[in-house]
Amino acid sequence: MSGWSRAALEALDRDDPLARFRAGFQLREGLLYLDGNSLGALPQRTMSRLEQTVRGEWGEGLITSWLGAEWITAPRRVGDKIAALLGAAPGEVIVADSTSVNLFKAITAALSLRPERGVILSEAGNFPTDVYMMQGIAAFSGGRVRAETVAPEAVLARLDSDVAVLVLTQVHYKSGAVRDMAAVTRRAHEAGALVVWDLSHSAGALPVDLNGADADFAVGCGYKFLNGGPGAPAYIFVAQRHQAAAMPVLSGWMGHAEPFAFEDDYRPAAGIERFLCGTPSVLAMTALECGIDLMAEADMAAIRAKSLALGRVFMDLMDEQCAGLGFTLVSPRDDAQRGSQIAYAHPHGYGIMQALKERGLIGDFRAPDVLRFGLTPLYLRYADMLDAVSLIREVCEARAWDDPRWKVRAAVT
Numbered sequence: 001m002s003g004w005s006r007a008a009l010e011a012l013d014r015d016d017p018l019a020r021f022r023a024g025f026q027l028r029e030g031l032l033y034l035d036g037n038s039l040g041a042l043p044q045r046t047m048s049r050l051e052q053t054v055r056g057e058w059g060e061g062l063i064t065s066w067l068g069a070e071w072i073t074a075p076r077r078v079g080d081k082i083a084a085l086l087g088a089a090p091g092e093v094i095v096a097d098s099t100s101v102n103l104f105k106a107i108t109a110a111l112s113l114r115p116e117r118g119v120i121l122s123e124a125g126n127f128p129t130d131v132y133m134m135q136g137i138a139a140f141s142g143g144r145v146r147a148e149t150v151a152p153e154a155v156l157a158r159l160d161s162d163v164a165v166l167v168l169t170q171v172h173y174k175s176g177a178v179r180d181m182a183a184v185t186r187r188a189h190e191a192g193a194l195v196v197w198d199l200s201h202s203a204g205a206l207p208v209d210l211n212g213a214d215a216d217f218a219v220g221c222g223y224k225f226l227n228g229g230p231g232a233p234a235y236i237f238v239a240q241r242h243q244a245a246a247m248p249v250l251s252g253w254m255g256h257a258e259p260f261a262f263e264d265d266y267r268p269a270a271g272i273e274r275f276l277c278g279t280p281s282v283l284a285m286t287a288l289e290c291g292i293d294l295m296a297e298a299d300m301a302a303i304r305a306k307s308l309a310l311g312r313v314f315m316d317l318m319d320e321q322c323a324g325l326g327f328t329l330v331s332p333r334d335d336a337q338r339g340s341q342i343a344y345a346h347p348h349g350y351g352i353m354q355a356l357k358e359r360g361l362i363g364d365f366r367a368p369d370v371l372r373f374g375l376t377p378l379y380l381r382y383a384d385m386l387d388a389v390s391l392i393r394e395v396c397e398a399r400a401w402d403d404p405r406w407k408v409r410a411a412v413t
C-alpha cells in the first residue's frame with residue numbers, strides 16, 4: 001500500500017511552494033499533461049508578448065527593431081539567462097539553431113581542440129540525433145575521425161588516448177537516468193578527452209552546474225522544460241577557457257567578429273558569439289525568452305524537490321494500483337539517479353498510450369515498448385498523479401489498448 005489518499009495529495013498541493021506557477025500556463029481543465037519533457041506547455045505571458053513583438057516590433061518598427069527592440073542582441077541576452085539556470089557564466093551560452101545543429105558545432109569545435117585524436121565516443125541508445133550528428137561528422141571527415149558507440153556501462157572504460165570527444169546526454173531521454181556530470185567529465189579529462197553534454201532533459205528540470213563540473217561544451221532544447229514553444233531555438237555552452245581556440249566550422253556571418261563590416265574573409269567573433277551562424281528566428285526567440293523568464297522566477301531547488309516527490313508518488317501509486325498489469329519500471333527508483341520523468345515498459349505500450357490520450361492523459365510512447373510520463377513541477381499537481389495512475393489502471397483493466405485503430409503506429413508518437 002502506498003498510503004497516498006487524495007486528501008494527503010491535496011494537502012501537498014496546498015503546501016506546494018511552486019503552486020502559483022500553474023495559473024501561468026494555458027492548460028485546459030481536466031487535462032493531465034505528462035509530456036512537458038517533450039513539449040512544454042504554453043505560458044500565458046507568451047501570447048501577449050508575441051502579439052507585441054509581431055504588431056509593434058515587426059509591424060510598426062520593421063527593420064529598425066533589430067536595434068530598437070534589441071533583436072540583434074537577443075541570442076546573447078537569452079543565452080545569459082539560460083546560463084544562470086545551468087551554472088554557467090554570462091558570455092558562455094548563446095541561443096541559436098536547433099540542438100542537432102548545435103551538436104554539430106560543439107563536436108566539431110571540440111575536435112578542433114584535439115587534432116591528434118580521431119574518435120567521437122557515445123553510448124548505444126543515446127538520443128538518435130546525437131549519434132547521427134557524430135556519424136555525419138565522421139563521414140565528412142574523410143577518414144580522419146570515427147564515430148563509436150559502446151554500451152552505457154562501458155563508456156568510461158573506453159576512454160583512451162584515441163578519444164577526442166565524448167558525447168553524452170545528462171538525463172537519458174528514454175529511461176530518465178541521470179549521469180554524474182562532474183565525475184564523467186573528470187574521467188574524460190584524465191584521459192585527455194573533451195565532453196559535449198546534451199542537457200535537453202536537464203535544463204529547467206534539475207540544477208545543472210556546468211562550471212562546477214568543469215564542463216567543456218553543452219547543448220540543449222528550448223522547447224521542453226524551458227517552455228519555449230514548438231521548435232524553440234536551442235542553446236550552446238562553450239566554456240570560457242575554450243572560446244578563443246575553438247574554431248566554428250559553421251562559419252556564418254552572424255558569428256563574424258564584425259558582421260556589418262561585410263568583409264570578404266571570415267574572422268570569428270572573440271567570444272561565444274562565434275557560435276552564431278545565421279539570422280535568428282526573432283519570434284521563436286521571443287517565445288523562448290518568456291519561458292526562460294518564467295522559469296527564472298522559480299527556485300531550482302524547489303523544482304528538483306517537487307520533481308522527485310512527484311516521481312515517488314507516481315511510482316508508489318503504480319506499485320499499488322497497477323501491480324500485475326504488465327508494467328516494468330524503466331527509470332531508476334533512486335532519487336539521485338532519476339531525472340524528471342518516469343518510464344515503464346509494457347508489451348502493449350503503444351496502444352495503452354493512445355487509449356490514455358483519448359481519455360485526457362497525454363504522455364508519450366518510445367519504441368519499442370516504453371511509456372514515458374514527464375513530470376513538470378511548474379504546472380503539475382500531486383493529485384494529478386493519482387488521477388493519472390487511476391486512468392492507467394482503468395485502461396489496462398478494460399484492455400483498451402486492444403483497438404484496431406492502433407494496429408498501425410502514428411508517425412509521431
Ligand SMILES: Cc1ncc(COP(=O)(O)O)c(C=O)c1O
Pocket residue numbers: 098099100101127129130169173198200201221234
Ligand atoms: C536528448 C535530445 N537531444 C536532442 C533532441 C532534439 O534535437 P532537435 O531540437 O535538433 O530536434 C531531443 C528531442 O527531440 C532530445 O531528447
Ligand SMILES: Nc1c(O)cccc1C(=O)C[C@H](N)C(=O)O
Pocket residue numbers: 037038039173174412
Ligand atoms: N522534437 C520533437 C519533435 O519535433 C516532435 C515530436 C517530439 C519531439 C521530441 O522532443 C522528442 C523528444 N526529444 C524525446 O525525448 O523523445
